[in-house]
Amino acid sequence: MSAVSPSATAMKAPYRALLDALRDSLPAECLIHDPLRLLAYGTDASFYRLVPQLVVRPRDEAELSTVLRECHARGLPVTFRAAGTSLSGQALSDSVLIQLNQGWRDHRILDEGRAIRLQPGVIGARANALLAPYGRKIGPDPASIGSCMIGGIAANNASGMCCGTAQNSYRTLRDLRVILADGTCLDTGDAQSVAAFRASHGALLAELERLGRETRGDSELAEKIRHKYRLKNTTGYALNSLVDYTDGLDILCHLMIGSEGTLGFISAITYDTVPDEPEKAAALAFFPDMATTCRATIALKAAPVSAVELMDRAALRSVADQPGMPEALATLPEGAAALLIDVRGDDEGALGERIEAVQAVLAEVATVEPVTFTRDPARYALYWKIRKGLFPAVGAVRGVGTTVVIEDVAFPVERLDEGVLALTEVFRRHGYHEAILFGHALEGNLHFVFPQGFEKPGEVERYQALMDEVAQLVGVEYGGSLKAEHGTGRNMAPYVELEWGESAYRLMWSIKALFDPDNLLNPGVILSRNPTQHLENLKPLPAADPLVDKCIECGFCESVCPSRALTLTPRQRIVVRREMARLEALGERRDAADEQQLATLRDGYAYDAIETCAADGLCATQCPVGINTGDLVREWRHAHNANQAGLARRVGTHFAGATRAARGLLGMADGAHRLLGTSSMSRITGTLRRVSGRRLPQWLPSLPAPAAVRVIEQPRGSRGGAGKVVYFPSCATRVFGPTRGDDEQRSVMAITLALLDKAGFEVIVPDALNDQCCGMAFQSKGQFETGERKAEQLNRTLLAASENGRHPVLCDTSPCTLRMTETLDARLSLHEPVGFVLERVLPRLSITPKRERIAVHVTCSSTRMGLGDSFVALARACATEVVVPPGITCCGFAGDKGLTTPELNASALAGLGEAVAGCEVGYSNSRTCEIGLSEHGGIPYRSILALVDEVSLPRDAVGAESLAEG
Structure with missing residues (x-):
């Protein structure tokens, strides 16, 4: 009754032959067959588990058609998978799983928002964000709309809270683009495609029309169908299409809705949208x-x-x-x-x-x-x-x-x-x-x-x-x-005949035979002749770690994870950790295959789960029970990096020297860049990194020069009555200066001090600043002892500087501020740039908004602190046109991972350059994040404080200018 363990899924000969055939058409990264990712990618939100033999990620319709043809030639079943938030087991396979990755996300707004054409990889909430300027939305509104994709919404005829039966996919369908089991593509919104399909598949359409006539002619069955669809109903196929429509093309399109990938693949859908009352x-x-x-x-x-x-x-x-x-x-x-x-x-x-x-x-x-x-x-x-x-x-x-x-x-x-x-x-x-x-x-x-x-x-x-x-x-x-x-899935398939009766059930099998005579599209889903199917392949959920044992693998976390297109998502990290825990718990009962599987999973987990996790905590913001998978990753790092504890203690003890050394290395790299040029520098440093076995960090053209720390050593006066503020520059801003080629050549520290002075604040800089750190750099690597010690040291310093919380404390880096709010004394009034400027600085300035188009990146820490809307509001107060790139959450730089695991940063920011095209400059509130954003966005990214400083004047200065002009 239990699920098949991945240790029992060594690839069988037909699948090896399929893999060899597909290698001629698809790149290696689109063909996944290692045990760890087969297990991880094969899991959905249901209580079933099937481990696929092969996961394929086709990038377009041509590749998908190729996969279908090759599978059909070998008689191998396939299952289509979008986000995997499905609850009924319809996104699982022990054969070939065709998974939509980061592609399939094109869209087109039609008729001034009255319709929208969407590919199946678009997340439902993203579709509504696209329609928001038109006061419209798509009709379906499932609870998982922030994570589920259009492909799953349509294939399951998902509805939701406000949708009812009038606004689901079936009722709001305008056109459909579908690929059938034989690889044929039909686009009902394209007259040429329709004409070609009528010529090539006229027999199919004629048979659907015949079934429609017979169904409408059977008054008892027709009335039963009408009754069933007065209710919400996704049990079985959409038999209402046979009584609602007479043309075979219309019947075909509406049968596809709710067919759960058993009749074909929906590669695009055009919805008639509905009003979104504000x-x-x-x-x-x-x-x-x-x-x-x-x-x-x-x-x-x-x-x-x-x-x-x-x-x-x-x-x-x-x-x-x-x-x-x-x-x-x-x-x-x-x-x-x-x-x-x-x-x-x-x-x-x-x-x-x-x-x-x-x-x-x-x-x-x-x-x-x-x-x-x-x-x-x-x-x-x-x-x-x-x-x-x-x-x-x-x-x-x-x-x-x-x-x-x-x-x-x-x-x-x-x-x-x-x-x-x-x-x-x-x-x-x-x-x-x-x-x-x-x-x-x-x-x-x-x-x-x-x-x-x-x-x-x-x-x-x-x-x-x-x-x-x-x-x-x-x-x-x-x-x-x-x-x-x-959706019917596999857990209610054995009961479809009981609900519908013999004649309707026989009709459903006739429909299945028309579209998929060999029963290769998602077999066992919707229709099954196995009366105990719903009791088989049950998912084990063994205890793994108290940090994540509450997880039910719903997948809500996946849409915000920066590594989702590179390796694993939070849900998948938990899935694999649970399987390792299950194997570990076997103890002496593990056989040789179990031992090999456990070793394989542990080996792959080090990179796929640990090294490529940004540990940004965004998953907790989407998880209904607040699970932060980053905590699991940090605990793993703590357990496996114990041999580095001594080095961490030495760095923490001599932190000022460590930051000086870091600035020295940056200076050397900057000098070499000036001397060698970007091309030669990239080639040489790339070779050194490969030779070192990836132990040396990756040099980036956007890597900044060292920061000039002397600016913060100067005494600060006050030009107005705003009061005192303690300014704590993070270690990142004390190390990383401006980016080469950027028009703004001041450090973040210089910009911050200038802005605070302009707003009339008297600035207090803590003593022994260069030895201070919030501890996040150590905590993220699992060096908890040193991280806590540095936090305690900073706590004492800031209490002294702020007179035990009498004065506010401003940190110029959002991630550090979040860490400080979680660890430091509650008496401290801690602020990061966005909130502090909006509440305390902007009212003391006169703003002339920047006319050029700008981009904004809301950091993961700002999101976690609930400052996302405030961030955008601040940018819009300072610029007339602000771009917030869709679908980009955490940048994946994660302190230093942009240098040590640069592929994470690159994957997380895929598409950024296109999204910010036409922007003059971008703004954020984390210096390390800005390095990666500059690298992959193709424009310089600066602190949001630089934007405010650029467009502002002191209010009294504006008044003085007005008097002078008068």
Whole structure:
């Protein structure tokens, strides 16, 4: 019953032959067959595991068609995979996994935003960001929209909170570009493509039209189909296409929606977009019991609401400790439940009227406390973040070694209260007392989530009995949907016939045979003749490390990871670590194959997981339970770099000398660059790095000259009444000076001092500055003892300089400030550049915005401190046109990894140059990040303080100029 271990997946002969054939058409980096990455890339968010024999990453349609042809010639099954946030096992394969990597992200806005054409690698939230200037969005809005991709959204007909049945992919589809199993490409938005397809595949279209006529002619079946799709329904194929359309081309397109890659590959989709009303409000309404909650839902069906999300008492309990949650959660009666009610409008007036209408409906229903709507964006976002994170949050509190199961049913909404009570009783009867219920109440769509262990005797049988009864209850007794929006996958495939009946099930197999007669496209998904398929290949989740044991491998973290296109993502690092832990736990029971597998994983983990992790913590910002995989990586470095502890202590003890030495090396490199030129310098240093076995750092043309430290040794006066500020230049700004060729040749320290002086601050520079460090440089390498010692030393210094927190402390480097806020005395008022300038400096200056187009990079530390919007706001206050490159999160420079592991920086910033084309200069707030940004962006990057200084004058100076002119 357990999943296949990767140790048992030595490549079989047909796959070796396939690999050899594909090597003629695809580059080596697109053909992945080492055990570590097969395991890591083959994992999705479901509770199943299949380890592929080969992972292929085609870069375009031609390569994908080649892969399909070569697989078909050998009879090898293929599965298409986008983001892998799927919950039902539809993105897994023990054969060939075709994975979309960083490509497939093209888009085109059509009809002034009324439509958008998207390739399958575009993340859903990115599509909405593209449409935001037009006041539009795509219809589907799954909870994972910040991570899932368009390919998965369309292939699963994913819906979500506000989407309902009217705005899903099926209903908002305009055109489709699809590649069939035989490699044929059809683009329904291209008249020539359509004509060619009608000529070559006329028989297929004719057969689809025949099936449509027969289905519409069978009044009982046709009515059943119409009934099923009045509900949310993704069980089986989209049979509604056979009753909604008569032309074979229309039927084909709509069958592709929700087909989960079993009929073809969607290479582009054009959506008709929907309005995105700008004014939003939400309320958490609490009801004394579930029956009352369901009656309120039915009453709200006719009200002007955008979404109504149901949460039972257990679901509320799982998030009660989240910051910002209402105090009422702690005192709710045991049987209580809640509705998260969302109301939207085009303007304040419309929003107010709709809120009043909703309040009038709720006035007729008993509530635990008065219902209050919030328009505060922060609280509104908090409510929705918590609702979207319910599934992972529940998974986080499960017992170690258990998985978490989520199922996704829909009842006719008029019978929702009966259905909920019946479902709850089924869980109770089978001993699932920890199950929670939540979902999209307006559609009768409920998710039930529960922890499940499969290792103990009887657990698989208990789970099977539960699912058999749930299927009978929902699909037969209530005429509902067993899969409302998550896709059938492999866990509900054995129940499709039970829900739909024999004739509809036979029709689905006929459709499958038309498109994929050899059953090579994602076999076992949607349709399966294996009645126990849902009980096989179950994913093990052994204890690995308390830092990450809460992870349920949902994949929300992946979209922000800087190494996602290079090696592993946070989820994948955890997957591999768990497999190593499983093998380690076998102890003496490990056989030779296990030993070899463990050694292979450990060897690959050193680079794929540890060396190429930026440890930036952005994963924690996306993880619903706040897992920072960087902590796991640092612990690993700590355990495996113990032999470097002595060196770290010596560097920490003689830190001033170490920074002097670093500046000396920079000076030598700068001098050699001047003498040799960029081309020769790159060639020579590249050779030295190769000869050293990558032990020497990579020289970069953007590597700056050494900083002139003497500027901070000068006494600082005050030109105005802004008060005192302690200025702590980070070790990075004390080492790295300006970039060669940049018009701005002042160091960050000189710029900062000039700006503070201009704003009227009296600057205090701490004593013994050159020996100070926040400790991050040591902590990131796992040298915790030295890192803590340096932090303690800095803490004493800053307390003294600030008079025990009386004066604010400004650090010019955002990552260092974040580290300081996490480790130093709470009495210190610590600030990084963006927040300090916005709050305290800008009001004392007169700004003449820069007319040239500029770029901004929001560092990972700024994002973690919640300063992303403030960063962009500051830039827009100082420049008329600001570009924030999409899809680029952490730059991957990670202190020194831009020099020691430069491929991480290059991968993280892929596409930056194109995104900032036309910009004169870029700005950030970390000197090391700016080195990598300059290298890969093709424009100089400076501190955001340089921008503010360039466009500002003291307010009193402007007044004096005005008087003089008068």
